[in-house]
Amino acid sequence: MVSRVIPVDDFDLVIFGGTGDLARRKILPGLFRRFRSGQMPADSRIIGAARSELDTSGYRAMIREAIVEFGGDEKSDTDTLDQFLNALDYVAIDAKGEGGWSELKSLIRDKVIKAFYFSVAPSLFGDLAERLHAHEIADTDSRIVVEKPFGRDLASAQALNATLAEHFDERQIYRIDHYLGKETVQNLMAVRFGNVLFEPLWNSHYVDHIQITVAETVGVGGRGGYYDKSGAMRDMVQNHLMQLLCLIAMEPPSVFGANEVRDEKLKVIRALQPVEAHHIVRGQYDASDDAASYRADVENPRSFTESFVAMKCHVSNWRWSDTPFYLRTGKKMKARTSEIAVVFKDLGHKMFEGDSARHRNILAIRLQPNEGMDLQVTIKEPGPGGMRLIDVPLDMTFADALGDDAEDATDAYERLIMDVIRGNQTLFMRGDEVEAAWAWTDPIIEGWEARNDVPKLYDAGSAGPDDAMMLMHRDGRRWRDIKG
Numbered sequence: 001m002v003s004r005v006i007p008v009d010d011f012d013l014v015i016f017g018g019t020g021d022l023a024r025r026k027i028l029p030g031l032f033r034r035f036r037s038g039q040m041p042a043d044s045r046i047i048g049a050a051r052s053e054l055d056t057s058g059y060r061a062m063i064r065e066a067i068v069e070f071g072g073d074e075k076s077d078t079d080t081l082d083q084f085l086n087a088l089d090y091v092a093i094d095a096k097g098e099g100g101w102s103e104l105k106s107l108i109r110d111k112v113i114k115a116f117y118f119s120v121a122p123s124l125f126g127d128l129a130e131r132l133h134a135h136e137i138a139d140t141d142s143r144i145v146v147e148k149p150f151g152r153d154l155a156s157a158q159a160l161n162a163t164l165a166e167h168f169d170e171r172q173i174y175r176i177d178h179y180l181g182k183e184t185v186q187n188l189m190a191v192r193f194g195n196v197l198f199e200p201l202w203n204s205h206y207v208d209h210i211q212i213t214v215a216e217t218v219g220v221g222g223r224g225g226y227y228d229k230s231g232a233m234r235d236m237v238q239n240h241l242m243q244l245l246c247l248i249a250m251e252p253p254s255v256f257g258a259n260e261v262r263d264e265k266l267k268v269i270r271a272l273q274p275v276e277a278h279h280i281v282r283g284q285y286d287a288s289d290d291a292a293s294y295r296a297d298v299e300n301p302r303s304f305t306e307s308f309v310a311m312k313c314h315v316s317n318w319r320w321s322d323t324p325f326y327l328r329t330g331k332k333m334k335a336r337t338s339e340i341a342v343v344f345k346d347l348g349h350k351m352f353e354g355d356s357a358r359h360r361n362i363l364a365i366r367l368q369p370n371e372g373m374d375l376q377v378t379i380k381e382p383g384p385g386g387m388r389l390i391d392v393p394l395d396m397t398f399a400d401a402l403g404d405d406a407e408d409a410t411d412a413y414e415r416l417i418m419d420v421i422r423g424n425q426t427l428f429m430r431g432d433e434v435e436a437a438w439a440w441t442d443p444i445i446e447g448w449e450a451r452n453d454v455p456k457l458y459d460a461g462s463a464g465p466d467d468a469m470m471l472m473h474r475d476g477r478r479w480r481d482i483k484g
């Protein structure tokens, strides 16, 4: 099957923080792939902006290096890389100063889509928004893209929303959560809402429970200072895991439109029950043979910040009242995996003689590594010897059937940036969603702070603290193995 790439309209994209880690590792290599595929129009411009005193050729050299390092196979295509780099400019700008803005204005064209990616600390969002307006660079059709962390609690998220709202309408603001840009996450919606098979079973009558796991093998890396003030709850649960939960739990929207989808997600967040303290396990990784402890990594020997959270949640509505959602995320775990598993109920009646095993259908949606979906089904074990049943995964990734299309899996960032240019907000968080998510997580974090809660230690390279296993065992359930 031939890949269909639909070019977006001509655009000028300014990346504030264009010299930073995110820009070099994700945004620019992603844009290069879109350029190479023909989706980014040849006339479009990308302008990096940061305080560093670079000229455009210095910036292009920096980005060439970044694409060679982080761009995957595409780096070998040097002619195309040269053409792409010609689309890049650079302006030295301090978000808090007045220098450089008129140069930026002179580089931006009138009759094209204008997008401004705020790939900088959130404390600079207000300065950037204000100056883009004061210097008449942004117009009423311009878009801004903002990164997590979007606040550290409800009050700060409200303040950030209010700051952005002074200069931009909600329809211009794209709050990025790259988990939503993953192919499998969108496929989840296609499978749910595009087939007759799943939706009738998608409720407490047939679904025993749902597990969402995001396990990382890395520790805090160079982000120790930020992470130690944040922790897994703020860094992962409030945004990525809750967004995944919303997509699994939401009602079908009447149409697949940005506000219709986000209205349904918001209803899920509002239906989340407060979580009881004994339904949450906080963990912190300890040293193991070849790995340092969390406290050593963040250079804070008295840190009580969690690098792991496991919790049991309830969505209190007609569809899900009896189905618990178990969420789990952690750093320095035994393997890197992100997975949603919809575990269906047992068949009550066993009609095959001698079969005492518990067979369950499980729909597993893997976000990484090897994005894909499989459905565990029970079949007869092949061969003679009677009706012995086994569980086998039915691969729903369909890579063979889709051929080139499946292989051309676009990275989440580049897909989302193309959505910004298209003006499609479906896969971006709305301000009220972000605030509702903080309204749910704030009491949990405040409870920990009030109790001086001490996280349970777990060995680096393990599956997390034993208490997380108990959270499931108490309910007669077990976590799926964390496999890379």
Ligand code: NAP
Pocket (backbone or CB within 6 Å): 016, 017, 018, 019, 020, 021, 022, 023, 049, 050, 051, 052, 093, 094, 095, 096, 118, 119, 120, 121, 122, 124, 147, 148, 149
């Ligand atoms: P970073 O590596 O520290 O880069 C920050 C960028 O901002 C640099 O280009 C820096 O360049 C620029 N900058 C700093 N102060 C500035 C100012 N006053 N005016 C203009 N530019 C300024 O950070 P990052 O990792 O790229 O992260 C950027 C944002 O994305 C942060 O909000 C972060 O939380 C978020 N994020 C990052 C990742 C990731 O994987 N890196 C993932 C999710 C979210 P100069 O020093 O030259 O000014």
